[in-house]
């Protein structure tokens with residue numbers, strides 16, 4: 001009844017071809033089959049944002065998307081957000097502002113922050129909070145994250 | 159998740175074939191923000207998912223056709239919110255859509271799915287009803303239009319018959335001045351269901367309509383034609399009495415999100431607030 005189906009996916013600029021069972025989420029496949037464990041699993045029901053990736057340029061929860069639904073699309077994960085060995089301004093700013101505690105939520109937070117700033121380079125604090133509202137940090141490091149994001153926003157020319 | 163198989167039809171005709179072939183074991187998959195959660199938590203059972211995102215006939219965004227906005231079954235909430243004309247025409251619906259989940263959820267969740275999921279707490283349903291939304295149901299033999307408040311018949315129950323699914327939602331552009339408000343109360347914005355949600359409209363002849371969500375198995379509608387609710391200068395006691403009269407039609411329950419009495423009390427508070435919002439929108443000429 002449930003055979004594996006072929007999938008072609010562009011992930012972080014590389015083409016992947018594989019077969020997947022239809023009831024496997026994109027998150028399962030990224031982590032368990034492709035070894036891209038930067039994207040985290042926490043709630044698995046869309047509430048925490050630890051699994052945030054960009055699918056066809058839009059921020060989504062990888063736990064709520066089937067891998068088969070992603071067929072033909074392109075995915076950017078935290079591993080692909082900057083060139084190998086480099087970091088984005090958001091990642092640098094998170095470090096500079098000590099915004100990382102245990103680190104578990106950070107890949108998702110960075111993906112949400114990148115998505116926010118790409119669409120709105122100078123968000124108000126309210127807009128930043130709204131942009132991160134799908135990401136939970138159990139260490140409660142939100143204020144430093146807000147400062148980090150606002151520092152990136154201030155650097156870029158309005 | 160329990161195993162299921164997956165189909166991605168490319169046309170409406172193929173979709174109707176699949177729905178008749180698999181019957182009640184098939185589930186429509188749109189954005190998956192309810193369905194995948196349900197499958198994972200095993201509150202929903204399906205042996206076949208029919209992903210409608212490959213259907214060629216669906217419009218990718220929002221279209222204005224003959225005085226109606228048409229929102230296709232695969233258009234996600236974020237996309238709808240990008241249309242300036244839509245925002246300006248249905249501000250209270252946009253407010254409701256922007257309270258749904260988070261950015262990531264809205265980038266997947268469809269408006270049609272919010273209606274089809276038939277949750278009594280669905281946030282878009284009260285303003286959809288207030289703006290007169292019609293659900294365009296498709297079947298092999300054609301389509302039929304059902305008002306949204308009749309389409310949702312109870313928790314998880316819709317007016318869909320076997321073999322049918324929803325093609326779009328149609329929203330008439332108001333042809334006379336209308337002011338609409340929306341409010342929602344929740345314990346934690348973003349990821350909790352509404353404790354109550356409500357919307358109201360005031361038109362230029364003083365008719366006030368209310369839609370109350372999450373306070374009964376179905377949406378509760380009320381109309382006041384006395385003019386008292388539309389008249390912000392009327393005595394506060396009279397206005398509260400008229401509002402309480404409409405709220406009397408609701409049947410809130412006590413649950414983890416609030417008690418029955420708390421919900422009723424909040425309907426009154428939020429009802430006053432959105433009446434003021436609707437009146438100011440009517441005054442400013444914005445619907």
Ligand SMILES: Cc1cc2nc3c(=O)[nH]c(=O)nc-3n(C[C@@H](O)[C@@H](O)[C@H](O)COP(=O)(O)OP(=O)(O)OC[C@H]3O[C@@H](n4cnc5c(N)ncnc54)[C@H](O)[C@@H]3O)c2cc1C
Nearest residue numbers: 046186188189190191192193259268271272274280281324
């Ligand atoms: C973390 C989180 C937070 C949320 N917050 C809110 C909130 O604040 N307010 C709120 O109202 N909702 C909220 N939701 C639920 C919301 O995301 C959904 O109701 C969404 O709009 C459903 O659309 P979808 O495209 O994801 O539907 P799906 O999950 O794909 O489908 C939902 C149901 O409708 C059926 N269906 C879908 N499309 C059709 C169709 N065209 N014809 C027939 N049947 C169809 C499916 O079979 C399924 O039973 C939240 C969900 C999550 C996971």
Ligand code: FES
Nearest residue numbers: 042043044049063
């Ligand atoms: S793991 Fe996907 S949102 Fe929590």
Ligand code: FES
Nearest residue numbers: 103105137138139
């Ligand atoms: S840093 Fe620990 S969960 Fe956010």
